[in-house]
Amino acid sequence: MDYMLRATAAQDQILAFACTTRDTVEEARSRHDTSPVVTAALGRSLTAAAMMGWQMKGDKDQLTLRIEGSGPIAMINVDANRKGEVWGYAKNSQVDLPLNAKGKLDVAGAIGVGVMSIIKDLGLKEPYCGQTHLVTSEIAEDLAYYFTASEQVPSAVALGVLVDRDYSVKCAGGFIFQMMPGASDETAAKLQEKVVAFPSVTEYFSQGHTPEDLLQDLLGDMDLEILDKQEVRFHCNCNRDKVERALISIGEKDLRELAEEGEDVELRCDCCNEPYSFTSAELSALADIAAANQSRRE
Numbered sequence: 001m002d003y004m005l006r007a008t009a010a011q012d013q014i015l016a017f018a019c020t021t022r023d024t025v026e027e028a029r030s031r032h033d034t035s036p037v038v039t040a041a042l043g044r045s046l047t048a049a050a051m052m053g054w055q056m057k058g059d060k061d062q063l064t065l066r067i068e069g070s071g072p073i074a075m076i077n078v079d080a081n082r083k084g085e086v087w088g089y090a091k092n093s094q095v096d097l098p099l100n101a102k103g104k105l106d107v108a109g110a111i112g113v114g115v116m117s118i119i120k121d122l123g124l125k126e127p128y129c130g131q132t133h134l135v136t137s138e139i140a141e142d143l144a145y146y147f148t149a150s151e152q153v154p155s156a157v158a159l160g161v162l163v164d165r166d167y168s169v170k171c172a173g174g175f176i177f178q179m180m181p182g183a184s185d186e187t188a189a190k191l192q193e194k195v196v197a198f199p200s201v202t203e204y205f206s207q208g209h210t211p212e213d214l215l216q217d218l219l220g221d222m223d224l225e226i227l228d229k230q231e232v233r234f235h236c237n238c239n240r241d242k243v244e245r246a247l248i249s250i251g252e253k254d255l256r257e258l259a260e261e262g263e264d265v266e267l268r269c270d271c272c273n274e275p276y277s278f279t280s281a282e283l284s285a286l287a288d289i290a291a292a293n294q295s296r297r298e
Contacts, residue, residue: 002232004051004084005211009219013183014191016219017051018175018211019232024050024086025161026169027234031273034093036163037105038073042090043161044107044139045078047174049088050232053080056120064119069137071112072097079237079271087236087271105163108137116142118150140174147178154179154188160201171205175214187222194218236272243267243276247283248290255287 004019025043028034034042049065056063059082067076072095078088100106114134121127130150134142140159147155159174177195179188198204198218209217215224247255247267258265259280266277278286 003211004054004230004232005215005226006054006228006230007215007219007224007226009222009224010183010187010191011223013180013187014219014222015178015180016175016215016224017054017177018173018214019047019051020171020173020205020211021047021050021232022169022172022205024232024234025172028088029167029169031234032089032093034090035095036167037097037107037110038090038093038095039163039167039169040105040161041067041073041107041110041139042076042078042088043169043172044159044174045076046086046088046234047159047161047172048139048143048157048176049078049080050084050086051174051176052118053086054082054084054230056082056122058082058123060123062121064117064121066117066119067111067114067134067139067142068117069112069114069134071095071108071110071114071137073110073112076111077271084230084232085235085237086232087234089271089273107139111137111139113137116146118146143176154183156191156195158195158198158201160205162202162206171202173205173211174201175211175218177218190222191218234272236269236274238269238272238274240276243269244286247278247286248293250290252287252290252294255283255290259283259287 002021002023007016029039053063063080065078073090075091080086095110097106117131119129132146135145140157144155144157147153156177161172162170164170262280264277268275
C-alpha cells in the first residue's frame with residue numbers, strides 16, 4: 001500500500017512529509033502506457049502533488065500541479081486532494097530520449113525550459129494560482145524554488161521514480177521538508193547538511209527502506225514527531241455524468257451527426273484514460289437534451 005507521513009521536528013520548526021508511491025505511479029504508467037522517461041516525470045509529479053494535496057483543508061479542495069515546457073513531453077498536469085487521491089497525465093506519453101550525462105533518465109530534457117504552476121481550488125470565486133520558471137526541469141528542485149519564491153517557505157524537496165528493465169515501476173517516493181516561520185538559521189543549516197548528504201530517493205527506497213526510516217534517518221535526532229499517516233492512490237474524479245455533460249456542450253447539431261453514423265462513440269478521460277462508450281441511441285438522447293437547453297437559453 002502506498003502511503004505518506006506528516007511529521008514535525010526541531011520543536012515544530014520543520015514540517016515534514018515523506019511518502020512511498022510505487023503502486024500509484026505504476027497505475028499511471030499502465031493507464032497511459034508511458035515511456036520510461038515520461039513515467040519518471042509523471043511519477044515525480046504525482047508524488048509531489050500527493051504530499052501537497054494533503055495540506056488542503058476542505059474535503060472538496062483540489063490542488064493542480066502543472067508543468068509546461070519546451071521539451072517533447074510539452075505538459076504534465078496532475079491533480080490531488082486531501083484524501084491522498086491523485087491523478088494526472090502527460091500530454092505526450094511516448095517520449096524516447098538518450099540517457100543524460102549521469103546515465104539517468106533525461107527528465108529535464110523531456111520537459112525542457114518552461115514554467116511550473118500550482119493552482120489551488122478552495123471553492124472560492126477564483127482559484128489561487130502561483131507560477132515560477134523552471135530552474136532545472138527535474139521537478140524536485142523546481143518545487144523547492146517555487147515554495148521559496150512564490151510562497152516564501154524555504155523547502156527541501158526530493159522525488160524519485162526507479163523504472164525496472166521491463167518498464168514497470170520498481171519504486172517511487174519522495175519527501176518535502178519545510179521551514180516554519182521563526183525557524184532558526186542553525187536548524188536550517190543542519191537540515192540542509194543532512195539532505196545534501198542523503199542518498200537519492202530511488203537508491204534509498206530500492207534498498208527496502210520505508211518513509212518511517214527516511215524520517216528517522218534525516219530527522220531522528222531533531223525531536224522528530226510523526227503526526228499522521230494517509231493512504232495514497234491513483235484515483236480520478238471523472239465519471240459518466242461529467243462525460244455526458246461534455247458531450248452535451250458540443251451542441252445538438254454535432255451530436256445528431258454522430259448519432260446518424262450509427263456507430264458507438266468512445267471517449268477517454270485525459271487524466272486517467274478511462275473509456276466511456278455511447279451508442280447512437282444515447283447520443284440522440286443527449287442531442288435532445290442539448291436542444292432543450294438551447295431552447296431555454298433563447
